[in-house]
Amino acid sequence: MIQILRNWFHRYFSDPQAIILAVLLLIGFAVVLNLGKILAPVLAAIVVAYLLEGLVRPLESFRVPRMAAVLLVFMLFMLGLLFLLFGLLPLFSRQLSQLAQQIPDMITRGQQILLLLPEKYPDIITPSQVKVVMDTMRSVFSDLGQGVLSLSLASLQGLILFILYFFLVPFLVFFFLKDKRLILGYILGLLPKERRLAAKVWEEMNGQIGNYVRGKLLEVFIVWFVTYITFATLGMNYAPLLSFLVGLSVIIPYVGAVVVTVPVLFIGYFQWGWGSDFLWMTVVYSIIQMVDGNIIVPLMFSEAVNLHPVAIMIAVLFFGGLWGFWGIFFAIPLATLVQVVITSWPRTPARLDYHHGEA
Secondary structure, three states: OHHHHHHHHHHHHOOHHHHHHHHHHHHHHHHHHHHOOOOHHHHHHHHHHHHHHHHHHHHHHOOOOHHHHHHHHHHHHHHHHHHHHHHHHHHHHHHHHHHHHHHHHHHHHHHHHHHHHHHHOOOOOOHHHHHHHHHHHHHHHHHHHHHHHHHHHOHHHHHHHHHHHHHHHHHHHHHHHHOHHHHHHHHHHHOOOOOHHHHHHHHHHHHHHHHHHHHHHHHHHHHHHHHHHHHHHHOOOOHHHHHHHHHHHOOOOOHHHHHHHHHHHHHHHHHHOOOHHHHHHHHHHHHHHHHHHHHHHHHHOOOOOOOOHHHHHHHHHHHHHHHHHHHHHOHHHHHHHHHHHHHHOOOOOOOOOOOOOOO
């Protein structure tokens, strides 16, 4: 057994470059895992600066001075942030309040519909089954109410964190963009000079992660905009809020579309009932989802590393459980990183030096 472990270690860790890469990965993972909450503003600023760098570089390619390009991109970022905070968030807050006020009526109507089902379909649905469904609904909405209460009790702490993020993150983003070369030079100076394998993995991942994340953000805005135009044209209630949720749902592969479809159909049904308007909404919404999955995603992510759906689901669960929203957002890039590390890892040919009697 010891000989087997020795041969395995020799095969995968005899190259010093592999040990350097393993140490760097372990340090990075440990820092994010143990200090993630403390360094959350810094990590968020790094992510935002990395995304904005994709807008700075094209400007530099047109011979725009870096400082001017950084200032222009940063001003656009701040305008978008102010629009989100003072334009969209108040609108979403009002619509959430209106929806919360209508939920009791929706529950009452839903219960009335459920109570009629055993009479219409006695061979399929029994009163006991209806009772189980109604008890489950009461439990779910009770838990939801308790969650809202807990959220309101923690609102002061959330407000403090919001103010901290609002001022600190843009400040850090600006200096990460402005002093990018200085910061990277300092970090590289701390790393071992012999880091050929780590540099190779980073070069392979840098373009893929950047293209994926920027493409995913563009996909969010496209789906959000098209869905909003569709819902607004049909006169659907809470169109801004629902379209925003549909846009965000593309971040979570497979699961997001299924989860967000429930409130869309729920609100559409209680607005129109089983009518032609509800049918039209369902058909057009289904077309949007199919176009996104079969046209937009293949066009925008055709160069991404192919990952099996099971691997994607495991990555979403694992990284989402570790880092919440950011873990879900970067689940596929992180899974791709794991795949690149595995395929790039140097392997020494296995030694066949077993002796008789050794296990």
